[in-house]
Amino acid sequence: MIMEKLSWIEYQSLGTFQRILYNIRRFLAAIPSFLIGIGKAIVRGVRTAACAVGREFRDLVMTLIRGSWRTKLSYLIMGFGNFACGQIVRGAAFLLFEVVFIWYTVTIGAGWMGKLDTLGDVQAGEVYDPILDTYTRTAGDDSFKILLFGGLSVVFCVAFIIAWRMNIKQSRENDEILKSGKRPQKFKADIHDLVDAKFHKTLLAVPLLGIFLFTVLPILFMIVVAFTNYDGAHDGYSNLFTWVGLSNFGDLFNSQKSNLGYAFKHILGWTLTWAFFATFTNYFLGIVVALLINKKGIKFKKVWRGILVLTSAVPQFISLMYMSKLFAKNGLINGFLIKSGILDVPFDFWGNATSARILVILINVWIGIPYLMLIATGILMNIPDDLYESAKIDGANAVQAFMKITLPYMLFITGPYLLTSFIGNINNFNVIFLLTGGNISNPRLTVGGTSATDTDLLITWLYKITTGADSNFKLASVVGIMIFIVVAVLSLIVYNVLPSNKNEEDFQ
């Protein structure tokens, strides 16, 4: 479907509904070319990376041929080039790193890495000893440890290669500095650099180390787990686990084999529906409340705002847990409804899928509006008053002014915020879990020892899978990767297809 872009005058002649339709069709029509664009970008990226690696190798060879004897020796003895130029501390650091690396790899690392291909093949067990008439435990492999330490050893190897490359580069730079008649920088100058020219390295060292150790490495590990059969039955030490290729992903999309395929589709669908409603109900109602409070002639603005901000100061989990009990079968709401004669028997709000789903969205509005009200108030104050005045002179009523001025302005400013809050809602664990964690699960969503309710999002499902009876870690990591894919695709589409950057000057 190739859509022709309408000229401005043609576009203006369309009705509101036709315009929306036109925009949706253009959006859909742009997706294929967008996907092709991603493909091209990937190919280009791979080619650039390949070129970079090729350049590095050529550079290594050329340096080996043309470099001084100091640089050539640096290929074998790391830090030699630094020592020879008087950079004792740098040289010592390189040399120490090399010694530690070789010692570690020979004594420990090689053993772990050698077992990485099968993740261990000696099962731990018990052997009957006829002389002593007892069972003795025999040592075996532990797949988890092999994967962990083997992986860490591989990371260590990569770090070594980078350091080795740095050592050669520095040695060659020293050669060039010496050739130009200057002296290479000493340790004291290095230290001064760290608070001045290279201050960013000092500042980023600890934060990046933290991110690397506590986020990057664990996520790499869990991505790898998605390709194994690691779960409660194959826990690594009493029962080895091994590589299974893509079969975990295959199971997720296979509806015939078990509940898994159905559960995934069902939960993914609800996750997206929830994120959509949770984001936009909050957004529009938040703007409306902000407009009401900021309306000209309304007094006690600070009091109204203060009341709402006050409620957002209370830690969310308290209000969520309280709300969850409020609507319970024996909760206050049911008690009130029965007493006032509206109901005869308590209505189980959390008991059926539809009412539970509507309720979580409503309660989320209650939770989210104060926050949105704050954001909207800040932005609304920046809308120039003359825009409204000229609209009034042209005969626009309040609704028209809202639709043509306020809303476009808000959407323009808060576009990125809408995306982050949509993604935040996809991963909104607290609201769903604390409200509906104790609900009766839907039997069709039960996978192995993990049950799920109709209101479960992918993130709460991930939590339930991990803490579930059969500790299905392989499924958990597959679901985690799926969440990543959903979030990444959404972000890419929003950033690239929506023309948010096109009319940047509209409100400036």
Added chain:
Amino acid sequence: MSEKTSKKYKSLKKKTMTGNIITYVVLAVISVVWLIPFFMIVLESFRCETTMQVGYVFPKEWGFKNYISLFQGSDVVKYPRWYLNTLIIAIAVAVIQPVIVLCVSYTLSRTRFASRKLLMNGMLVIGMFPGFLSMIILYKVLSSMGLTGTGSIYGLILVYTASSGMGYYVSKGFFDTVPKSLDEAARVDGATRARVLFSIIIPMSKPIIIYTILTAFMAPWGDFMFASYIAHNTGEGMNVAVGLNNMIGSATSLSAHYTEFCAGGVLIAVPITILFMCLQKYYVEGVTGGAVKG
């Protein structure tokens, strides 16, 4: 003024009057709806009849029974311990996290280096993975070091702070608005980059520092997912959210501990709300600034 125009003015005035009255009514309804649950929770915390549903709003017998039994504790209820755990974690996070966040945001806003764009894109992509995914392996590593279960305070502090550099967006937005000419003037006068940060930028960034400290302090009180996984059903290692949820987890414990739960909630909400209201100005600035810059 002719009679006709004065009539017109009157009707306009009438129109805005009715509009305002409707707005006041709506605002009043909104305020009531938003405040009622908190009002109820306070009332129920002073109710001495401990069953969950009693069928009336105002307690028949008032008293501090729930508060007292919370602090006396039992096998299930270890409220003082949970409270202390959360407080320690929150203070530690409020000290460490702002330092890390400010380091990252200042660097990414003010200095230009080769891998800056790569770094920012990398953090963006890593941030798209659900944080809980890494907990599965982190739990195994931390538990082998004794930082889970009873020792989960330290484990949680590590988990909360280690990756906090990835939440640099709001404060980077702030630093982007501080004029660069300030830095340059100081640099021309011979100040090192470190000196520029400590004697020029930091004194200017009080609002964003307070905002970062406030959000860092509040976050551990509301976290359930990480805290429950690290505590792993050990009463001594729970934070208040996990502890209270555990306390009213099953139907029988719910009716037994419901009013105690309300009392526990009030005890957390009151100090945090007071702190929050004192620093409200900075919070509002941070929230509105952060949303505009994405």
